[in-house]
Amino acid sequence: MKRVLKFFGWMVGVIVIIVLCFVGFVLLKWDQKYDAPYPELAASSDSTLIARGKYLVYGPAHCAGCHNTAERSLEVDNGKDLLxxxxxEFVFEPGVIRSRNLTPDLETGIGKLTDGEVARVMRxxxxxxxxxxxxxxxxxxxxxxxxxxxxxxxxxQEPVNHFVKPTEYSFMGKAVLAFGLIKPEGPSGTPPKSIAIEPSEVYGxxxxxxxANCVGCHSPRDLMSGEFIGPKFSRGLEFEEAPGANFITPNLTPDPETGIIADWSEDAFVARFRAGRLYEHSPMPWGSFARMTDVDLRAIYRYLMALEPVSNKVEKTQYMLEVNPVN
Known part of the structure; x- marks a missing residue:
């Protein structure tokens, strides 16, 4: 019996040491710093470029919806051009990710950052x-x-002094960072200098x-690291947007049996975006996408219809879960 107890004591001690080493490694390594060249790109006062930027920010790139408080995001979704x-706040398994103030405020915004620093975040x-x-x-x-x-x-933009708390990672999030599972991702090649704005598969x-990041939400991904773990555009993430209201992003490939838009015409695709939000809590930024031009929407449609079909059925894109009543 003494030998058994001694053995188990030894095993417990080893496990404790392993756990302490793991915790120590995570706490020491999670806050890693990375480096990359600063893109040699600079802001311009050219009105045409500013107009294009505004279109992207409030339209296809939907920056304005994410870089606002929840209440203001709803107003942006309804067509207001809020700064x-x-x-x-985006709550994932790794922690609470908070969007930054992107106005040129010197204290709480990007006013002290160089154009290269802001461009490096994007690139x-x-x-x-x-x-x-x-x-x-x-x-x-x-x-x-x-x-x-x-x-x-x-x-x-006008500078707005609005402090945003830093992103907070959970212990699991810190572990993912420590082991390099969340790390900077740069361009897959040399980004184009410009791109032709036309209703083509290339532009789509x-x-x-x-x-627009259609691929980010309509593809299977590991929510701890953000890595893609299945065929892109074949269906995607599950969102719990409100108590009991869950959404699963559908298959956008042209699979005739499971692709949600496989039998849509191009005009029907454009009309759906013009119709805007159908479900109150849908995670799709319908307000921003409704601002997109016909050229952009037709380009996306033509690209999606040219994808390799993937059979991946989503029974319901929106469903309600039972919620226990509050006494």
């Missing part, structure tokens, strides 16, 4: 402090011209992957 003061997912940005923004391969357009619009691919 990007930050404050939205390489590295903050000005060297920390990696959780992969929610798909702008790594955005064209130089569009990055400059967004920079130009952001600099043209650019919008769906590098601007």
């Amino acid at each position: 990007l003061i930050g404050g939205a 390489n997912s590295i903050g000005a402090d060297g920390r990696p940005i959780f992969p929610l923004m798909p702008f790594q391969n955005m064209s130089d011209e569009d990055v400059v357009a967004i920079l130009s619009y952001l600099r043209s 691919k650019y919008l769906a992957n590098s601007v």
